Amino acid sequence: MAVVSAGILLYRQEPQLEVYLAHMGGPFWARKDARAWSIPKGIIEEGEYPRDAALREFAEETGSPLPPIELTELGGFRYASGKTVIAFAGETDAVLPPVSSNTFETEWPPRSGRMQSFPEVDRADWFPIEVASEKLVAGQVAILAALQAALTDRAD
Numbered sequence: 001m002a003v004v005s006a007g008i009l010l011y012r013q014e015p016q017l018e019v020y021l022a023h024m025g026g027p028f029w030a031r032k033d034a035r036a037w038s039i040p041k042g043i044i045e046e047g048e049y050p051r052d053a054a055l056r057e058f059a060e061e062t063g064s065p066l067p068p069i070e071l072t073e074l075g076g077f078r079y080a081s082g083k084t085v086i087a088f089a090g091e092t093d094a095v096l097p098p099v100s101s102n103t104f105e106t107e108w109p110p111r112s113g114r115m116q117s118f119p120e121v122d123r124a125d126w127f128p129i130e131v132a133s134e135k136l137v138a139g140q141v142a143i144l145a146a147l148q149a150a151l152t153d154r155a156d
Contacts, residue, residue, distance in 0.1 A: 002082045002083065002084060003043060003082075003083045003084070004043070004044050004050075004076075004083075004084045004085075004086065005041045005042055005043050005044060005053075005057075005083065005084070005085045005086070006041060006042070006044050006050040006051070006053040006054035006057065006085070006086045006087075006088070007038070007039040007040055007041020007042070007054050007057060007058070007085055007086075007087055007088070008039060008040055008041070008054045008055070008057075008058045008066060008071065008087070008088050008089070008090060009039045009074070009087055009088070009089045009090075009143055009144075009147060010066075010089075010090055010091075010092055010096075011089060011090070011091055011092075011147060012091060012092060012093055012126065013091065013151075014093070016128055017128065017129050017148075017151070018126040018127060018128055018129070018132075019039075019126070019127060019129065019132045019144065019147070020040075020096065020124060020125070020126055021037040021038065021039065021124060021125065021126075021127055021132055021135060021136065022037065022038055022039070022040045022061055022062065022099070022101075022121040022123075022124040023036060023037050023121065023122055023123045023124065023125075024036055024037070024038055024120070024121065024122075025101060025103075025104075025118050025119035025120050025121050025122040026104070026106065026118040026119075026120075026122075027106075027108050027109075027118065029122075030122075033135065034134055034135060035134075035135070035136070035137050035138060036135070036137070037127075037132075037135040037136055037137070038136065038137055038140060039085070039087060039136075039140060039143065040057055040058045040061040040062055040121070040124070041054065041057050041061075041085055041087075042056075042057035042060065042061065044086075050073075050086040050088075051071065051073070051088060054071075054086070054087075054088050060101070060102045060120070061099075061101050061102065061120055061121045062096070062099050062100070062101065062121065062124060063097070063098075063099055063100025063101055063102075064096065064097050064100075066090070067092050067094040067096075069090040069091060069092050069094075070090060070091075071088040071089065071090045072088065072089050072090070072150060073086070073087070073088050074087040074088065074089050074143060074146040074147060074150060075087065075146055077139065077140060077142050077143055077146075078139075079137075079138075079139030080138075080139065081139070083139065085139070085140060085143070087140075087143045087146070089146075089147050089150065096124070099119075099121050099122070099123055099124045101119040101120045101121040101122070102119070102120055103117045103118060103119050103120065104117070104118060104120055105117050105118075106118065129144055129148065132144060
């Protein structure tokens with residue numbers, strides 16, 4: 001069965017359209033920047049609604065609950081790998097605290113027999129849309145276009 005995740009793309013529009021992205025944690029991503037960022041997201045658990053999963057994952061990956069804002073579903077976005085992310089967008093001007101992510105364990109260094117703990121997200125920041133399109137993992141770039149389309153529709 002294909003993996004389905006849900007996540008939240010926060011945005012702000014002053015002075016320009018910017019989005020909030022999370023840099024993936026762990027040793028594989030430590031020295032990467034391009035295509036190493038993601039919207040805060042995670043796997044939808046059995047019986048869980050996508051919106052509820054997105055809210056839970058935002059809190060787990062950033063260490064803080066989402067500020068009280070309205071969320072709009074942007075749709076489902078399928079990666080080349082077959083994974084799908086259901087993305088929600090919300091506008092905020094809230095000052096977000098530093099990231100304090102949950103952790104995962106992996107064998108590091110590889111084949112060493114030593115398990116180490118790493119944060120799922122090691123930092124997060126705001127980026128203009130053009131910069132975000134270069135930082136996001138390839139499977140999520142279409143989410144930015146969907147956000148821009150939704151904002152254009154809302155303005156009309």
